[in-house]
Amino acid sequence: MTIGGGLNEPRDVLGVAVWALLNHPQQLAQVVADPALFPLTFEEAVRWVAPIGMYPRETTKSTVLDGIQLPRGAHLGVVIGAANRDPKVFADPESFNINREKKPHLAFGGGNHFCAGTWVARASVAGVALPDLFRELPGLRLDPERPAVDAGWVFRGMTDLPVTWDSNSASQLSI
Amino acid sequence: MTKLSFHHSDGSIDVVETDSETSIMRAAVTNGVRGIVGECGGQAMCATCHVYVRPEYLGGLPGIGDDEDEMLDCTADPRDDVRSRLGCQIKLGTGFDELEVDVPGSQV
Numbered sequence: 001m002t003i004g005g006g007l008n009e010p011r012d013v014l015g016v017a018v019w020a021l022l023n024h025p026q027q028l029a030q031v032v033a034d035p036a037l038f039p040l041t042f043e044e045a046v047r048w049v050a051p052i053g054m055y056p057r058e059t060t061k062s063t064v065l066d067g068i069q070l071p072r073g074a075h076l077g078v079v080i081g082a083a084n085r086d087p088k089v090f091a092d093p094e095s096f097n098i099n100r101e102k103k104p105h106l107a108f109g110g111g112n113h114f115c116a117g118t119w120v121a122r123a124s125v126a127g128v129a130l131p132d133l134f135r136e137l138p139g140l141r142l143d144p145e146r147p148a149v150d151a152g153w154v155f156r157g158m159t160d161l162p163v164t165w166d167s168n169s170a171s172q173l174s175i
Numbered sequence: 176m177t178k179l180s181f182h183h184s185d186g187s188i189d190v191v192e193t194d195s196e197t198s199i200m201r202a203a204v205t206n207g208v209r210g211i212v213g214e215c216g217g218q219a220m221c222a223t224c225h226v227y228v229r230p231e232y233l234g235g236l237p238g239i240g241d242d243e244d245e246m247l248d249c250t251a252d253p254r255d256d257v258r259s260r261l262g263c264q265i266k267l268g269t270g271f272d273e274l275e276v277d278v279p280g281s282q283v
């Protein structure tokens with residue numbers, strides 16, 4: 001879990017955050033002008049597309065959950081991807097909006113198994129990867145010829161994210 | 176019986192009275208106190224149970240552990256060097272029977 005969580009989910013949130021920002025030029029301009037907004041971008045990206053969309057649970061005793069009677073030993077799929085877009089909690093939940101009212105989301109789970117890597121992910125993606133990417137790749141934009149693809153349900157992220165950028169800058173990268 | 180008073184920034188107060196030897200966070204969440212979230216269920220891993228303890232009650236509290244200390248650097252509202260605590264790390268029925276805290280404006 002530590003190895004999988006250490007690699008896949010941060011990668012997925014990074015891809016989704018880049019895709020979302022490139023699709024929302026005003027929000028992109030906002031974060032480029034004020035890198036202190038990268039943490040907000042990160043939280044909104046994990047809310048909007050939870051990198052772990054569903055995790056399994058089993059009831060250890062019979063219980064009633066939100067009016068539903070559950071027997072002991074029932075297998076449950078906790079769909080945090082849906083919870084994070086609950087219209088009773090988030091206004092206009094389907095939109096990516098870093099300026100939305102700050103609310104707790106469930107992308108890192110909750111309770112005893114709350115993600116052990118939450119702060120590692122925040123530091124590495126919001127503190128390092130996102131700001132570095134937009135600094136090192138000036139003019140980063142979606143490739144108009146090839147559409148980006150997001151996919152997955154249990155694990156969700158970008159499976160294809162073709163981009164281009166301006167190479168005539170001082171900081172060229174060879175990829 | 177422990178009496179907990181949660182002071183909100185709009186001036187309202189939630190009072191919780193309980194016999195349970197639970198934590199401040201758990202007492203707040205079970206009783207629907209606004210502004211205390213407790214995302215990690217009390218493991219000192221999320222800092223969404225941050226409270227500012229009123230100075231007159233600081234004396235009766237247990238000390239701040241290493242995990243709590245580190246997590247207090249991650250609170251959404253600024254840490255107060257003296258008054259900030261994690262609600263989940265303070266158990267009831269341990270040295271005080273009344274406590275008043277200010278609830279931060281934001282936890283996330």
Ligand code: HEM
Nearest residue numbers: 002005006009010051052055107108109113115116117121
């Ligand atoms: C944006 C990035 C990440 C997301 C969205 C995420 C999400 C989650 C979720 C939803 C759970 C709870 C699963 C359950 O309750 O069954 C979890 C658990 C866990 N995560 Fe993450 N994770 C991320 C990054 C990381 C990183 C970087 C690490 C390690 C360096 C990590 C390590 C773990 C571990 C060890 C657990 C199990 C905790 C336990 O069962 O007590 N995660 N994660």
Ligand code: FES
Nearest residue numbers: 213217219222263
């Ligand atoms: S409930 Fe998460 S740190 Fe207290």
